[in-house]
Amino acid sequence: MPNFKLVAPYCGVRKYDKRFFVYYLETEENIRREYIFNTDEDVSNFSHALENLTAFMNNVPVCKKEAYHQEFLDLLLREVDHKLNIRTDPSKPSAVALAIEA
Incomplete structure (x- = not known):
């Protein structure tokens, strides 16, 4: 998958x-x-923030990574003008999971 970057194990x-x-990656709903x-500017800020998040x-600790990640996104996007679409597809493995396995 082009331009794909793993931010955290999940x-x-x-x-x-x-x-x-x-x-x-680790959800049943994909x-x-x-x-x-x-x-x-918002795109650039989000991109740099994701790089900082990865570091x-x-x-x-592993048990807190997902909670920290979600809190980070919530704080980062609180005052940024953006649109959010959420997709789920429980019937098929995600394209990303397949790309990682390949």
């Missing part, structure tokens, strides 16, 4: 233009969150 991100697709930003997660 989560990966793919960027396309002003959209970020966040894939949650959840994908699509964040659509209105400005290039930060190296020092977080």
Whole structure:
């Protein structure tokens, strides 16, 4: 999958233009969150914040990683103008999970 980056063991991100697709890899629902930003500055800020999150997660206990990640996203996006679409597909493995296995 082009532009795919693993952020944490349970989560990966793919960027396309002003959209970020966040894939949650260890869920039965195969959840994908699509964040659509209105400005290039917001896209850049989100991208840099994800890089910082990846570095930060190296020092977080495994049992707390997912909670920290979700809290981080909530704080980061609280005052950013964006649109969120959530997709679930419990019948099929996600494309990201298949790409990682390959």
